[in-house]
Amino acid sequence: MxxxxxxxxxxxxxxxxxxxxxxxxxxxxxxxxxxxxxxxxxxxGGEAPLPGLGRLTVKETATRTGRNPKTGEPMEIQGRRAPKFAAAKGLKDALK
Missing domain, CATH: 1.10.287 (Helix Hairpins)
Incomplete structure (x- = not known):
């Protein structure tokens, strides 16, 4: 759509x-x-409700250690803030 x-x-x-x-x-x-x-x-830092659908929040991820795919060397992956959607019960039930 x-x-x-x-x-x-x-x-x-x-x-x-x-x-x-x-x-x-x-x-x-x-x-x-x-x-x-x-x-x-x-x-x-708040949340945004979407009545009947769910709510939007912010999820913060911590800094973590990863590996460079080419060399296999450890590298630091920075933490970030990302939007997260949590579906409302009514929406989940409608999709069953």
Missing amino acids: TKSDLIERLTNCMQIRYDRAVSKTDVTAFLDALGDVAVAELQA
């Missing part, structure tokens, strides 16, 4: 399920704002 497909389906769902006529421009602005808010919250 592409972003334009998602926007189209959300627009149709809002019309059918909620009897609300929203424009594709409004849906696009909402999705962009949701992304901006989620990024800002994760950068601040």
Whole structure:
């Protein structure tokens, strides 16, 4: 599914399920704002809930020792912060 497909389906769902006529421009602005808010919250060390889907958090990995595949020499792999998605129970149950 592409972003334009998602926007189209959300627009149709809002019309059918909620009897609300929203424009594709409004849906696009909402999705962009949701992304901006989620990024800002994760950068601040918080979590971003996605109701009905799950939540986004930040996972921090520690610095560790690895091996250079060419030489076999030990090397240090820097720790990092990465986004992590935890699915909600309802989403997990829907996929069973």
